[in-house]
Amino acid sequence: MCASFRRTARALTSFYEEALRPTGLRATQLTILQALSRAGEVSQGRLGGILAMDSTSLTRTLAILRRRGWVAERRGKDLRERLLRLSRGGAAKLKRTTPVWDGVQARLSAKLGERGWKNLLRLTNQVTDLVADKGGAL
Amino acid sequence: MCASFRRTARALTSFYEEALRPTGLRATQLTILQALSRAGEVSQGRLGGILAMDSTSLTRTLAILRRRGWVAERRGKDLRERLLRLSRGGAAKLKRTTPVWDGVQARLSAKLGERGWKNLLRLTNQVTDLVADKGGAL
DNA sequence: CCTAGGTGGATGTATATACATCTATCGTGG
DNA sequence: CCACGATAGATGTATATACATCCACCTAGG
Secondary structure, eight states: OOHHHHHHHHHHHHHHHHGGGGGGGOOHHHHHHHHHHOSEEEEEEHHHHHHHHHHHHHHHHHHHHHHSSSEEEOOOOTTTOOOEEEEEHHHHHHHHHHHHHHHHHHHHHHHOOOHHHHHHHHHHHHHHHHSSSSSOOO | OHHHHHHHHHHHHHHHHHGGGGTOOOOHHHHHHHHHHOOEEHHHHHHHHTSSSSSHHHHHHHHHHTTTEEEEEOOOOOOOOOOEEEEEHHHHHHHHHHHHHHHHHHHHHHHHHHHHHHHHHHHHHHHHHHOOOOOOOO
């Protein structure tokens, strides 16, 4: 099951990234911008929870996104925390990229069918919840 | 969809690797040994096709597996090709690891149900086939 | 106030993965 | 046989990702 999911994730990533290439955003980076757009200002740890990802893994990816000016961070009352949010430039980038992303999804959705698409999203989220303790749907 | 699959793949990988840790095999490495066990002697490019993975990405992972003595390679008639196969040590390692792997899968299968499990495998393979040109079910 | 244990991230290290590019080799038309 | 375009991997570079460990900071008990 793990191998099947990893394999499909590779295939899907390749499919999405081919379309996203002209935008200069990697699939993972777009995902983070989308998550921040929905979540508002969140700590790095909380973002890791949302993405079912080790929060320390985010340190490097976020460094890239900050360098490019798409993500801003500040200290909260708890000085250990990094509160992350989409910067103005990040919001603009996300807005410009969304049509491309919609296009890929539409092409895939056409192959899977509306019902298959929704079913698959539901199932993958269910599996994530089953094996990850912390949750918070993407 | 890409983000959902990547997210679930991360969660599943973490779930499997926690169980596999005592064996010293990473999930990806186990997958390659299993693939070689089923496929017999194959070229690197063919293995990449089976795993829906860029064949040049395999160069590094295979180097690790060869260093550990689990995978053997030889030149074929076509001197550009690397023909890969499970070494004797690799077969032994795979055999020792399989019970652990079975255990994880059983635990997950118990949560998903036999029917849900098979359904999910079928769907993921279907998606892979839809977005990847080359195939060959895992 | 002060200390002890806990928590949020940063950093070191290892693996996973892709793509562009390079090299060796292959097969074919001349 | 030979030059040329095609193919299999190797290599350079960048990102994605995890875990162990470290440091700073927090919180609660004394």
